[in-house]
Amino acid sequence: DTAVSQTPKYLVTQMGNDKSIKCEQNLGHDTMYWYKQDSKKFLKIMFSYNNKELIINETVPNRFSPKSPDKAHLNLHINSLELGDSAVYFCASSQDPGIYGYTFGSGTRLTVV
């Protein structure tokens, strides 16, 4: 049973397209996150949702829109994809990060051509 699952694992698309990445967690955690990892391996927080409510929204272009239909799901929709959006996107969840940290999915490698 995968705790945090993302789909798709790989995504290759052309500039200007719109795409979505889905994330689901079966851990019963209240908080979910989207992170972006660039080529230098820096992982930057993009969004955080707590019980379906947006609580963190870092400086991310408006083309990125998270959606949380329920607390077990946090999807990421990206409009008008650009070359610079190519990266690995990780979904994560937590209940008490002070004790157990964050549980990450295996990532979605997005390549914009």
Add this chain to the structure above:
Amino acid sequence: LAKTTQPISMDSYEGQEVNITCSHNNIATNDYITWYQQFPSQGPRFIIQGYKTKVTNEVASLFIPADRKSSTLSLPRVSLSDTAVYYCLVGPNNAGNMLTFGGGTRLMVKP
């Protein structure tokens, strides 16, 4: 958020003890220190967390000096499967906090 500095890479051999040090000079009073491990094509995995002195679990030990301006992750008797990137994070210990992972330390364990 406190900025962290780690070596970019380290090499070791199987069976050796590996110590990875992280500097965090501007750590705040309510900040905790957390270490994660990331294998290729996987998300980071929580290893250990501490506030001061020493913490040990089944995977690693974390040493934190009294001034808390640095911390050292200690991996006893590494194996090839410990080859990974190790990230040090410093931040508030509460849900919803924003944590940005730095570049991490790429550990290569050789036979």
